[in-house]
Amino acid sequence: MKTGRPFFQRLTRYYAIFAACFAGFLLALAILENEGMPRVWIGYMFLFATIVLYATIGVLARTSSVSEYYVAGRRVPALYNGMATAADWISAASFISLAGSLYLNGFDGLAFVMGWTGGYCLVALLIAPYLRRLGQYTIPDFLAARYGGPGDGRAVRLCAVAATILVSFTYVVAQIYAVGLIASRFTGVDFSVGIFLGLASILVCSFLGGMRAITWTQVSQYIIILVAFLIPAMWLSAKHSGNPIPQVAYGKLLPQLSAREAALAVDDKESAVRDVFRQRAEQVQRRLNGLPDSWEAGRAELQHYLDNVRLRNASLLEIRAAEWALIAYPKNADEAVTIWSAERDENLKRARPITPHATPFPGATREQSDIKRRNFLALAFCLMLGTAALPHILMRSYTTPSVDETRMSVFWTLFFILLIYLTIPALAVLVKYDVYTALVGSAFSDLPTWVSYWASVDKANPLISITDVNGDGIVQLAEIAIDGDVLVLATPEIAGLPYVISGLVAAGGLAAALSTADGLLLAISNALSHDVYYKIVDPKASTQKRVTISKLILLGVAFIAAYSASTKPGDILSLVGAAFSLAGSTLFPVLVAGVFWRRANHYGALAGMATGFAVCQFYMLHTNPVLGGTAAAQWFNIAPISAGVFGVPAGIAALVLVSLLTPPPDARRAALIRHIRSSEIPSGKDS
Template structure:
């Protein structure tokens, strides 16, 4: 035992030296690029160097860590020290949604956006208390492994395993599409390539790590990625904090700015120009509603008007620009009355949203009436609930419990994970306030003729779906708040430019966002490929497969899943935060009851587990499809006015109730399953 501890201590010290040198080297790289920028190096080359250097770094770690050993490939040899496992898990956890979208969500929605932070942080407490130590004591490779053993015996192990595999794939695939979408967004902004091309460039970096070395390569890459994420997030926040408050600690300083931001919001609420712009948006929404009420005649009249306008500009030999504009308007017009319903409804809702008055950032659950305020409060609590339980059931996060040397190290690892996550999560609300204050005081009220260059940069990243647009709606030449439309996914990436920092910091933030997306995508793809190769192929189809064959199958599956996910991301299926939120609701509804009940209730059996997972999934999926307009549903069908992203608030109790009831009315589990519960809950198993 003493020799084992000595070896672990030596390994820890060696890792500390390696990552200490890496941190110093990365700092020197930043200083060198800053000097080159000062000497006149073009911005585009700085972006290229950041992208190239970080991708080469991750690829190098992947090559050095390549392995065909099953334990190394699946669980990094179960020898990752708690501190470094905490850093790797934090990087795995701080996805594109956390790094890119969460501050944007807080910027757009104020207090309501805190539901994500509270839910995700609280979820990790559930992981530490209810799941992680017990999974490590079990000592297998995947979450379906645990569920199959716990609920299996001689009767239902295969069925439980396959259902758990299906859940793992569905949850992880939904989540990974959001990460790859973020990769395309970052790559297209900082290299100038097309969005779809950027997705597949980022995919190459993902595959080098996960394909060659599995969990071993991913773990050591994620530690390096966390260091980059931390620097990329803290530096702009500290700069803005010092700029606006004189205090470089954003977590402390932003409290001083909140009263000033509130005063600015109060002034904008009573501003006549703001009211004028919002009135124009209300009128536009009313016009679209009038068109909807007049279908199909309104569609026919609109098409005839556009055709007449095109014929008119052609006949009078108008300029080529005017003719092309008329042609584009006709092409963009809905193809039929059915298409017009969806297009005009979306435009009506967009204009109604922009017509709403300024929402005070620090006011919880603001609403025009008591009913609206209560609805916002209920949605806040429902979202926090889903994020919390979803966190405690995410397969790619729970897999990290298997990589530590012991149960005790697994518990300590969760502590370090929470610590490293909080370094970012406590900064996110501060950054949202700092950027909001900057925009409200510097951009709002400025001259349209002198807009900052970052506006045009981000407006051209994705021309089909602009990430930012500022239009002079009331034609007064002055920017009003209502005339600014910012996508939440752009805020953090544009923060250095908004703050007036050197471009090298923009490159650093892009590298941080890329690291966040890649680290999570690596873990998710590995969770999917391991579920298919280990739980389906090895455990179900070919139990006699050699270790080399098992790893090879996993790599091939990973490759296929990665390309399917990249293709799905290229279709722009939705914003990052919505996709991630859906994955959490699905995880909470499908896996959380089976995992927690399996640890703490001996009477639960495989019939109950199957019923619980199926019922939770079906209720959650039905509610999402039934109430999300993007998926063909209607907001009018919502239960208690709960948004579809929080569908897990119905799926979890339904799944839990089904698991308990079915377990009680069917035969008790065999002695081996009951003994497993006793084993994983006994301290001596450490």
């Protein structure tokens, strides 16, 4: 298929037809819902229709060509590459979790928006056009060609492959976790089953057609993401302000939200509920102080209670509850420390006074406020540099016909990302205003049905919990616990929209998770098949064999990632944040130095990648309680998610120092560096 204007026009016609068909599908489901179709069937139809759509594109775009499989034939027009990259970029963390983070944390949550948006500006200015100029297949390919060294850059290539796998795998686990969350909510299947349903959709696209299939699938996914995100936001905006443009209207609601927060802050019933949580935290702390005796006494008490209910022939329900309480009790004193500490921290969190949404870096003391400010800046820094080093995003620089098209593609990507990112803060304010005015103060007997729906998705760790703590029958703000990962998915029901819009939002979240997962899995499989198998193990492998190896590796990695996600390793934003810190620490220094500093050599590149990774990983392991560390080990009170604030400078320092202490690049490498930098002059030719 040829590139150029006819190809662009044909693509435009295809996606216009797709958009029209999708609108007709939504209208048909709305009519069926109005006629009484059960909600579960609407969920099934959305899941089935989107998976069939992606599978169809995957089958039609199947290929055995190396160029098509790795870089979509280098013929994707800038506009559509921008849409595909935006879909690749707008992951489950952006679509599902970011608005929830802003809802829960207020101003502090803007670090994600600022970091990710600023990071893509770095991609545009520092890296993307220069990668396209060299015309490789993968990021390790680029680094090996740029830095060279013994075995034609074999050591640099292997280090870059290891970094690509580590970063991409951490990121993809978060995406597949989101797939399981969405599928389980909207079809009623078990969480683990939902993960493998989503995995099937991922594999059909990436397995058959590689980058070619993923690109055309991601364009359709972006259309779904955009529609799904904007409709609830526009509805809430019109409902509360009379203006359907949420990016403009939410500024009018902020003063009203602040007034509501101020009223709740001095409400006696709110204070009473928070006192209850404070007392619970103190009780848990006393148990922690009394270990190991308190653990033994608690276990004996539960065993005694179970024996009593059995002796007095209590109901089966009561006996089962007593058995489950004993099973759930910590197995030993060490486990009790972990579980009870988390319980204490949760109660303390819910006992804290209301934090005004628009207040930057809130803290009870100046020191606490300064700590929040430092973490805000550190997180934005890590997300920016991590964005500029993500292999699955940078790979898309290779898919355009020329360097000029790459530049335009980056512009379109920023435009399409901003359509979503400018809406996210607005949606957080709109939902918060709705909850604070409609749900808070209502009677428990009148709770909306969406509360029970979401509470039942994961009974072990409820996504929404509203409990009458003070027994007055009225909902207080402190009695509401909402998981940030569920807010966007529940927005249509919170807003009172038809269930078909809930299905649409779920389809959008699924599209966001799947599009990013596709790109991440392909980045891993291509690094292993091209950079390890073809470049090192079997350089004489045929085209067919190379593509086949890539497909088999992709299949294996996908199942390992799905299994890891099924263990629920953490919340989505935490997993994604770790991936960004690792990417920034390991790959950002060598990528930027590879373009802008001619003196950087392969010894420096190896030292930079190894040092950046080691420092970042060390800090995460020693400060993250989930990984066995302690908060007391933090440097300058910087949270583990921002470990890259130490890893990046360490990587840069090691790269510079070692490069200066070792011989400069040879003449061949110097000529290659000049070729990379020549992309500063606009060029319409391929490399």
